[in-house]
Amino acid sequence: MQTSSWLISGGRDRTVGAPLNVPIVPSSNFLLESSDPDGRSYARAHGTSSTEALEALLGPLDGGEALVFSSGMAAATAVLHRVPFGGTIAIPLDPYHGVKHIAIEGETLNRWKVIRLDLADTAGWVSALENADLLWLESPANPLMTVADLPTICGAPRSPDTLVAVDSTFATPLLQQPLALGADVVMHSATKFIGGHSDLLSGSLVARDPDLLEEFRARRTITGGSIGALESFLTLRGARTMSLRVNHAQTSAQILAERLLEHPEIVSVRYPGLESHPTHAVAKTFMTGFGAMMSFDPVGPGERAGALCDNLKMIFHATSLGGVESTMERRAVIPGQEEIPPSLIRFSVGCENVEDIWDDISQAIDATKGM
Numbered sequence: 001m002q003t004s005s006w007l008i009s010g011g012r013d014r015t016v017g018a019p020l021n022v023p024i025v026p027s028s029n030f031l032l033e034s035s036d037p038d039g040r041s042y043a044r045a046h047g048t049s050s051t052e053a054l055e056a057l058l059g060p061l062d063g064g065e066a067l068v069f070s071s072g073m074a075a076a077t078a079v080l081h082r083v084p085f086g087g088t089i090a091i092p093l094d095p096y097h098g099v100k101h102i103a104i105e106g107e108t109l110n111r112w113k114v115i116r117l118d119l120a121d122t123a124g125w126v127s128a129l130e131n132a133d134l135l136w137l138e139s140p141a142n143p144l145m146t147v148a149d150l151p152t153i154c155g156a157p158r159s160p161d162t163l164v165a166v167d168s169t170f171a172t173p174l175l176q177q178p179l180a181l182g183a184d185v186v187m188h189s190a191t192k193f194i195g196g197h198s199d200l201l202s203g204s205l206v207a208r209d210p211d212l213l214e215e216f217r218a219r220r221t222i223t224g225g226s227i228g229a230l231e232s233f234l235t236l237r238g239a240r241t242m243s244l245r246v247n248h249a250q251t252s253a254q255i256l257a258e259r260l261l262e263h264p265e266i267v268s269v270r271y272p273g274l275e276s277h278p279t280h281a282v283a284k285t286f287m288t289g290f291g292a293m294m295s296f297d298p299v300g301p302g303e304r305a306g307a308l309c310d311n312l313k314m315i316f317h318a319t320s321l322g323g324v325e326s327t328m329e330r331r332a333v334i335p336g337q338e339e340i341p342p343s344l345i346r347f348s349v350g351c352e353n354v355e356d357i358w359d360d361i362s363q364a365i366d367a368t369k370g371m
């Protein structure tokens with residue numbers, strides 16, 4: 001079955017009389033039976049049927065079994081905190097800032113050592129496999145859209161004690177398959193493209209090794225990273241249309257990136273689908289599409305980029321991404337993001353008509369010209 005069909009038909013109860021949609025079960029507490037000590041007793045430990053249905057839908061998309069968390073950061077933390085005391089974590093120079101925060105904080109507390117690598121430095125990542133306990137890759141990455149050479153890095157020989165994790169949020173399970181390339185675990189902020197409507201927080205880990213999955217499950221239970229029933233339901237409902245949304249948005253993203261590249265008021269455009277992108281060639285070797293995320297810099301000072309976002313009339317000036325609505329944000333103003341080019345605008349392309357999106361960008365560029 002094609003992924004697009006699985007997304008729509010998977011994870012549903014086919015018993016006669018059953019509801020097509022798994023009901024929301026708003027209960028933290030469940031009745032016990034002394035002869036079944038492993039039965040569902042408490043939602044933090046066992047989730048609810050809505051969570052189970054979501055996990056059943058998401059796992060096969062990445063070729064493994066899924067565990068859903070209360071947010072992408074809760075999922076990422078479960079992986080990072082698995083690294084033993086005195087261990088080593090390799091992270092990109094600019095991973096998602098929450099991940100960077102946890103990694104650096106752990107180093108400051110002498111919990112572990114952190115190696116920071118350019119995502120495009122494939123040889124550096126492969127050699128990090130020799131002494132790191134965890135390679136944390138994010139690809140395509142926030143916000144320069146660098147694509148790591150996942151086939152080479154994830155496929156390189158390593159000790160079974162070295163875990164390779166990939167934050168695949170920007171690609172979604174539709175555009176790349178890190179587990180098939182040799183990664184141990186793939187993480188998504190399901191808040192973004194999987195949920196797709198900016199109305200929930202949710203995250204997932206997908207792995208093939210049942211023991212690894214059980215470790216993450218135990219961590220989720222003990223740290224309380226479990227997702228609520230309503231968020232599980234909403235994530236599942238959003239995921240049903242992910243293929244339609246991502247395909248539509250990435251078609252528009254390619255058109256918009258090409259137009260921005262030609263625009264005299266734009267200095268640079270970073271989109272993996274552009275031949276000019278430094279990691280376009282590597283992306284083409286394993287990604288089945290280039291996604292709906294890009295960044296671009298208008299001519300002029302950083303304040304112009306902020307003003308451009310303020311002048312948008314249809315696109316939203318907002319931080320999150322991956323929703324049906326297009327969003328833009330100047331990233332350098334976010335605390336901890338000062339290394340980012342001052343005029344960089346991160347652009348999440350939504351599902352509106354592409355010409356309406358272009359008209360809105362064009363008028364905001366014109367309105368801020370000469371700043």
Ligand SMILES: Cc1ncc(COP(=O)(O)O)c(C=O)c1O
Pocket residue numbers: 071072073074096098138142167169170189190191192201202203320
């Ligand atoms: C690439 C990436 N990873 C992880 C996260 C964290 O996800 P969440 O906000 O669901 O905790 C985000 C959120 O923006 C993200 O963009």
